[in-house]
Amino acid sequence: MLQDQPVKPPPGWPKLPQSTKQPPNDAKCPDSFLIAARGSGENPVDAPNNLNRKGEKSALSVMYDQLNSPKGTTGVHGSDYPAKKALVFATESNLFSKSLSPSAKDAAKKLVKVLRAQVEACEGQKIYLAGYSQGAAIIREVLNSAPELHDSISGIVLFGDAVLFGKKLPSGLEHKTLNICVAGDPVCVVAPENWNSCLAYSPSCPHFSYATKPEDGPSQASVAAALITCEPCRLPITPGASAPRLGPRG
Numbered sequence: 744m745l746q747d748q749p750v751k752p753p754p755g756w757p758k759l760p761q762s763t764k765q766p767p768n769d770a771k772c773p774d775s776f777l778i779a780a781r782g783s784g785e786n787p788v789d790a791p792n793n794l795n796r797k798g799e800k801s802a803l804s805v806m807y808d809q810l811n812s813p814k815g816t817t818g819v820h821g822s823d824y825p826a827k828k829a830l831v832f833a834t835e836s837n838l839f840s841k842s843l844s845p846s847a848k849d850a851a852k853k854l855v856k857v858l859r860a861q862v863e864a865c866e867g868q869k870i871y872l873a874g875y876s877q878g879a880a881i882i883r884e885v886l887n888s889a890p891e892l893h894d895s896i897s898g899i900v901l902f903g904d905a906v907l908f909g910k911k912l913p914s915g916l917e918h919k920t921l922n923i924c925v926a927g928d929p930v931c932v933v934a935p936e937n938w939n940s941c942l943a944y945s946p947s948c949p950h951f952s953y954a955t956k957p958e959d960g961p962s963q964a965s966v967a968a969a970l971i972t973c974e975p976c977r978l979p980i981t982p983g984a985s986a987p988r989l990g991p992r993g
Contacts, residue, residue, distance in 0.1 A: 771864070771865070772818075772864065772865035772868055773815060773816050773817055773818045773868070774816045774817065774868070774869065775810060775816065775817045775818070775868060775869040775870070775871060775897070775972075776817065776818040776819070776820070776861055776865065776868055776869070776870050776871070777806075777807050777810055777817055777818070777819045777820070777870075777871045777872075777873060778819075778820050778854055778857055778858055778861070778870065778871070778872050778873075778885075779793075779794060779803045779807070779819065779820070779821045779822065779872070779873045779874060779878065780821070780822040780824070780850060780854065780873075780874040780875070780877075780878030780879075780881040780882055781793065781794065781795070781801065781803065781821065781822065781826045781875060781877075781878050782801075782826060782874075782875040782876030782877050782878050782879075782902075782903070783826055783827065783828055783829040783832050783876050783877040783905075784826060784827075784828045784829065785801060785826050785875070785878075786825065786826050787821075790804075792804070792807065792819045792820075792821045793821030793822060793823050794807055794819070794821045800954045801875065801953075801954050802873075802875045802902040802903075802953035802954045802962075802963065802964040802967075803821065803873055803874075803875055803878075803902075803964070804954070805954045805962055805964035805965060805968075806873060806900065806964040806965070806967055806968045807819055809964075809965055809968035809969070810871065810968050810972065820854075820857050820861075822850045822853065822854055822878070822881065824846055824847070824849065824850035824853070824881075825846050826877060826878070827844065827846060827877075829876075829877070829930075831844075832844050832847065832877050832905075832908070833907075833908070836908045836909070838907060838908070841908075841909055841910050842909075843880060843881070843884055843908060843909045847877060847880065847881050847884070847909075848884065850881050851881045851882075851884035851885045851888060852888070854881065854882075854885045855885050855888050855889045855892075858870070858872075858885065858889060858892055858895075858896075859889065859892060862892060862895040869897040869898075869972075870895060870896050870897055871896070871897055871898045871899070871900070871971060871972075872885065872886070872896060872898075872899045872900070873899070873900040873901070873902070873967075874900075874901055874902070874904075875902040875903060875953065876902070876903050876904070876905055876930055876950065877905050877908075879901040879902060879903065879904035879905060880904065880905045880908045880909040881909075882899065882901060883901070883904075883909050883910055883911070883912050884909055884910065886899070886912065886913050886916065887910045887913055890913060893913070893915065893916060896916075896919065897919065897971075898919050898920075898921070898971035898972070899912075899916060899919055899920040899921070899971075900920075900921045900923065900967045900971055901920070901921070901922045901923065902923050902953045902963065902964070902967070903923070903924060903925070903928050903930045903931050903950050903953060904922060904924065904930070904931045905930050905931070906930070906931050906933065907933060921967055921970055921971055923953065923963050923967060925949045925952055925953070925963065926949065927940070927949040928948075928949040928950045928952075929941050929948075929949075929950065930950050937949075
């Protein structure tokens with residue numbers, strides 16, 4: 744898992760390549776497609792694409808805006824499930840059986856159908872999966888439920904993954920997964936010392952920082968979009984690693 748450090752290329756690496764995508768000729772099958780699941784409490788009210796609350800940026804909406812540049816090059820399906828608040832999700836999930844709450848499991852089942860339909864309809868399209876918080880657990884459920892579709896997925900991004908809940912990421916997907924966990928996030932680094940700034944849903948809670956642009960660089964979501972689409976890069980999950988290892992794909 745990548746944690747405790749902002750996700751950025753190691754010192755000395757050249758800048759990541761800029762997108763050279765062109766607007767698609769066929770709007771039904773753009774160059775790429777994002778399938779995403781929001782986090783706890785991120786219930787949209789007329790928000791576009793089911794990626795965020797109305798009027799607010801989220802890790803998923805920031806990531807999609809970058810993937811969809813120029814506009815029309817990336818399609819999107821955001822799960823329309825009721826993203827229940829964290830305490831409700833936790834109490835309705837089963838830590839021992841690794842079973843997600845009923846609403847989260849239903850969301851995963853629907854996203855599997857979306858993924859399968861997209862693979863069948865748009866051969867060769869680059870498909871990305873992304874989830875934030877509770878949504879990251881849902882993406883893991885999708886991947887565990889549809890191993891036959893793994894080869895059709897180009898990249899996976901998990902922001903602030905709710906690691907206590909649901910099944911682990913299936914093996915064999917390490918080379919195409921970026922698991923982003925910032926320092927002090929109690930959802931993906933479960934430790935008592937990380938809860939102080941998050942118990943009252945304070946804006947200073949690290950769990951809410953993935954879409955925020957820091958003074959010294961781009962947001963975690965923007966970096967994720969750049970890395971996950973970088974063809975010559977490799978994006979492994981390495982337990983204990985402090986930064987992504989970049990290198991030629993093998």
